[in-house]
Amino acid sequence: xxxxxxxxxxxxxxxxxxxxxxxxxxxxxxxxxxxxxxxxxxxxxxxxxxxxxxxxxxxxxxxxxxxxxxxxxxxxxxxxxxxxxxxxxxxxxxxxxxxxxxxxxxxxxxxxxxxxxxxxxxxxxxxxxxxxxxxxxxxxxxxxxxxxxxxxxxxxxxxxxxxxxxxxxxxxxxxxxxxxxxxxxxxxxxxxxxxxxxxxxxxxxxxxxxxxxxxxxxxxxxxxxxxxxxxxxxxxxxxxxxxxxxxxxxxxxxxxxxxxxxxxxxxxxxxxxxxxxxxxxxxxxxxxxxxxxxxxxxxxxxxxxxxxxxxxxxxxxxxxxxxxxxxxxxxxxxxxxxxxxxxxxxxxxxxxxxxxxxxxxxxxxxxxxxxxxxxxxxxxxxxxxxxxxxxxxxxxxxxxxxxxxxxxxxx
Amino acid sequence: xxxxxxxxxxxxxxxxxxxxxxxxxxxxxxxxxxxxxxxxxxxxxxxxxxxxxxxxxxxxxxxxxxxxxxxxxxxxxxxxxxxxxxxxxxxxxxxxxxxxxxxxxxxxxxxxxxxxxxxxxxxxxxxxxxxxxxxxxxxxxxxxxxxxxxxxxxxxxxxxxxxxxxxxxxxxxxxxxxxxxxxxxxxxxxxxxxxxxxxxxxxxxxxxxxxxxxxxxxxxxxxxxxxxxxxxxxxxxxxxxxxxxxxxxxxxxxxxxxxxxxxxxxxxxxxxxxxxxxxxxxxxxxxxxxxxxxxxxxxxxxxxxxxxxxxxxxxxxxxxxxxxxxxxxxxxxxxxxxxxxxxxxxxxxxxxxxxxxxxxxxxxxxxxxxxxxxxxxxxxxxxxxxxxxxxxxxxxxxxxxxxxxxxxxxx
Numbered sequence: 001x002x003x004x005x006x007x008x009x010x011x012x013x014x015x016x017x018x019x020x021x022x023x024x025x026x027x028x029x030x031x032x033x034x035x036x037x038x039x040x041x042x043x044x045x046x047x048x049x050x051x052x053x054x055x056x057x058x059x060x061x062x063x064x065x066x067x068x069x070x071x072x073x074x075x076x077x078x079x080x081x082x083x084x085x086x087x088x089x090x091x092x093x094x095x096x097x098x099x100x101x102x103x104x105x106x107x108x109x110x111x112x113x114x115x116x117x118x119x120x121x122x123x124x125x126x127x128x129x130x131x132x133x134x135x136x137x138x139x140x141x142x143x144x145x146x147x148x149x150x151x152x153x154x155x156x157x158x159x160x161x162x163x164x165x166x167x168x169x170x171x172x173x174x175x176x177x178x179x180x181x182x183x184x185x186x187x188x189x190x191x192x193x194x195x196x197x198x199x200x201x202x203x204x205x206x207x208x209x210x211x212x213x214x215x216x217x218x219x220x221x222x223x224x225x226x227x228x229x230x231x232x233x234x235x236x237x238x239x240x241x242x243x244x245x246x247x248x249x250x251x252x253x254x255x256x257x258x259x260x261x262x263x264x265x266x267x268x269x270x271x272x273x274x275x276x277x278x279x280x281x282x283x284x285x286x287x288x289x290x291x292x293x294x295x296x297x298x299x300x301x302x303x304x305x306x307x308x309x310x311x312x313x314x315x316x317x318x319x320x321x322x323x324x325x326x327x328x329x330x331x332x333x334x335x336x337x338x339x340x341x342x343x344x345x346x347x348x349x350x351x352x353x354x355x356x357x358x359x360x361x362x363x364x365x366x367x368x369x370x371x372x373x374x375x376x377x378x379x380x381x382x383x384x385x386x387x388x389x390x391x392x393x394x395x396x397x398x399x400x401x402x403x404x405x406x407x408x409x410x411x
Numbered sequence: 412x413x414x415x416x417x418x419x420x421x422x423x424x425x426x427x428x429x430x431x432x433x434x435x436x437x438x439x440x441x442x443x444x445x446x447x448x449x450x451x452x453x454x455x456x457x458x459x460x461x462x463x464x465x466x467x468x469x470x471x472x473x474x475x476x477x478x479x480x481x482x483x484x485x486x487x488x489x490x491x492x493x494x495x496x497x498x499x500x501x502x503x504x505x506x507x508x509x510x511x512x513x514x515x516x517x518x519x520x521x522x523x524x525x526x527x528x529x530x531x532x533x534x535x536x537x538x539x540x541x542x543x544x545x546x547x548x549x550x551x552x553x554x555x556x557x558x559x560x561x562x563x564x565x566x567x568x569x570x571x572x573x574x575x576x577x578x579x580x581x582x583x584x585x586x587x588x589x590x591x592x593x594x595x596x597x598x599x600x601x602x603x604x605x606x607x608x609x610x611x612x613x614x615x616x617x618x619x620x621x622x623x624x625x626x627x628x629x630x631x632x633x634x635x636x637x638x639x640x641x642x643x644x645x646x647x648x649x650x651x652x653x654x655x656x657x658x659x660x661x662x663x664x665x666x667x668x669x670x671x672x673x674x675x676x677x678x679x680x681x682x683x684x685x686x687x688x689x690x691x692x693x694x695x696x697x698x699x700x701x702x703x704x705x706x707x708x709x710x711x712x713x714x715x716x717x718x719x720x721x722x723x724x725x726x727x728x729x730x731x732x733x734x735x736x737x738x739x740x741x742x743x744x745x746x747x748x749x750x751x752x753x754x755x756x757x758x759x760x761x762x763x764x765x766x767x768x769x770x771x772x773x774x775x776x777x778x779x780x781x782x783x784x785x786x787x788x789x790x791x792x793x794x795x796x797x798x799x800x801x802x803x804x805x806x807x808x809x810x811x812x813x814x815x816x817x818x819x820x821x822x
Contacts, residue, residue: 034445034448034470037445037472040472040475041472041474041475041478044475044478045478048478048481048482052482053483053484053487054483054487054490055475055478055479055482055483057472057475059445059470059471059472060470061448061451061452061468061470063452064451064452064455064466064468067452067455067456067459067466068466070459071459071463071466072464072465072466073464076464076465079465081498081501082497082501083494083495083497083498083501084494086493086494086497087492087494090492090493090494
């Protein structure tokens with residue numbers, strides 16, 4: 001039985017060695033908040049032990065971000081000084097690997113005027129659009145991983161006291177990232193192999209479209225681009241180094257043809273977006289676009305999200321996750337997309353990963369558009385997995401093949 | 412009797428209202444470490460209450476800085492990406508007021524190769540030389556203030572346990588910043604008036620040179636430039652807004668003629684420079700330059716400091732502080748220049764404040780040089796005050812006037 005400290009260090013090691021895949025001479029940039037600074041220090045230590053040449057850490061503070069939004073005007077919050085763009089450009093050009101430690105308060109911006117949030121998100125999205133390619137196209141390695149914090153833990157376990165909640169959330173993170181195992185790195189390698197097999201099978205099938213059905217009302221047909229690729233688990237950066245973009249990761253994902261999405265789609269988990277919760281929501285699609293939507297909680301926030309310019313009201317990611325994933329089996333609703341999306345089949349509104357079509361990373365925006373690969377300022381995942389979800393793949397010649405049955409892979 | 416929380420809030424308010432002098436519509440940038448983040452949040456709150464339009468907070472982490480220096484090469488530590496320079500430029504051009512919260516571990520970089528520290532300091536000094544003018548020339552408001560931290564408190568009170576030490580250091584900070592008083596803002600205004608009178612008197616005298624003598628061996632003659640100005644307490648930025656650059660501040664300061672410094676100068680307090688302690692040190696000057704020096708502790712660090720290029724081995728600041736200042740009377744050795752320099756007459760090696768000569772802020776580098784106003788990448792204060800320090804002012808016609816007697820102003 002490993003101690004808490006051993007698991008914590010194994011987890012930092014996994015992120016450093018397997019997640020970002022740090023090798024001798026690599027440069028890494030880490031995003032953390034003050035709440036997760038202790039865990040960030042542990043990662044820094046591990047990165048240097050692996051031979052990192054340079055580690056740069058960007059620290060934000062959620063209390064201060066909240067005060068910024070409470071007190072500043074929409075204009076002030078939408079101002080993006082050039083040095084911020086220059087920094088992102090520098091990190092990309094110099095090949096910095098990017099680690100993001102997530103663990104924020106899922107309701108950090110609750111009660112803030114949603115117009116302010118949307119304006120700020122849009123301004124930063126626009127300013128950083130060009131530099132997003134470094135991670136979206138896997139030019140550099142990147143890895144998003146979670147760390148327990150007070151505000152997050154209290155949202156997940158409201159009945160526990162703060163300290164207990166933080167500890168319990170850590171234990172859940174360790175469980176879903178396989179840190180309880182004796183040799184977590186080997187367990188990860190096995191897990192990545194299984195996912196790769198699913199991806200290979202889907203790539204061989206080259207379905208023209210997938211049809212989603214569930215008793216909750218979901219009845220959606222999603223076209224897939226010609227030459228689409230399903231990706232799972234690990235990726236390679238432009239220099240051929242392997243990394244895992246999400247820890248945990250349970251998804252086999254690709255991009256839809258954003259002009260061929262039709263029918264009804266019902267979300268099955270709440271979504272924390274821009275510091276607000278959106279819950280009990282659903283959409284009607286026609287010819288790829290949302291034609292109507294509703295949400296019992298956070299409808300205004302959802303509306304602002306879908307209005308963030310071209311490509312924001314159609315899908316850019318399709319991801320298959322077994323209902324019986326460790327995260328779902330943990331029975332915890334994380335209110336954090338990294339965890340909840342890896343517990344459930346999901347889609348994302350907004351930008352698609354160009355790597356999801358053959359040679360996509362080398363295509364122009366026009367070429368990608370011709371294939372139906374969506375472009376947008378945003379990329380927001382949301383969850384649709386269900387116990388009785390069925391997915392049928394339809395080939396170009398009309399042949400139908402079962403892909404998902406009772407929420408899990410049928411293959 | 413005010414509670415701890417009341418004093419803490421009064422102190423944050425003093426820094427916001429009187430220190431940086433925040434007015435409606437101002438933009439402020441704050442530098443803090445993770446250790447002082449709670450106090451930084453309190454300042455942010457106060458700034459917004461005063462009507463700040465925008466507050467940007469830069470957060471560093473000392474544990475990570477230490478790991479950077481332990482693990483990275485001299486070359487890596489000396490790399491200054493352009494976005495850092497762009498940020499400093501942006502802050503200056505946009506008129507951001509700058510608050511620095513000091514409170515770091517005085518021995519953060521103990522045991523690190525001093526060549527690494529010097530190379531890094533020099534690289535950043537060079538890269539940011541042009542943007543230093545915004546604060547050095549009072550173009551924008553700026554304010555340095557302290558906050559108690561574990562590592563600092565344990566250095567000051569090694570015999571107390573951590574929590575007690577932090578609390579006691581806060582109490583000392585409150586005492587020396589007059590937070591124990593019922594109306595600290597009024598006490599500050601009275602204090603600034605007294606200092607202004609000393610400065611006015613010195614400016615009227617327009618001494619050609621000052622002669623320092625003490626039983627510890629100090630026997631130094633320091634020339635003063637024609638048209639020099641002694642400055643005390645508050646300053647005005649380019650827009651005419653008042654601010655206090657240091658809290659606490661007890662000094663009446665100007666710049667020496669860096670070509671006319673001769674004799675022996677003995678430091679009377681240790682100096683924390685670049686994360687290392689220098690102690691029991693002294694210098695011989697001839698024609699403005701250090702011709703020999705020694706230090707019982709940190710001689711290598713001192714040597715590297717004096718070798719940081721032109722102007723590093725001569726003086727750029729001369730400051731008069733009564734021996735009976737509240738800080739000295741607190742009987743605490745702070746190992747932090749902000750506090751120790753305001754407890755003691757001091758000098759600084761390196762760059763002079765151009766505002767210390769008439770119209771200096773509008774002069775070219777050449778014009779300043781002609782007056783003997785020093786220029787350098789560094790600006791490092793060190794303490795020379797003593798119980799028996801005597802300072803005699805000599806006018807151009809040879810008339811001698813007592814300025815300091817038994818460590819205090821003789822006027």
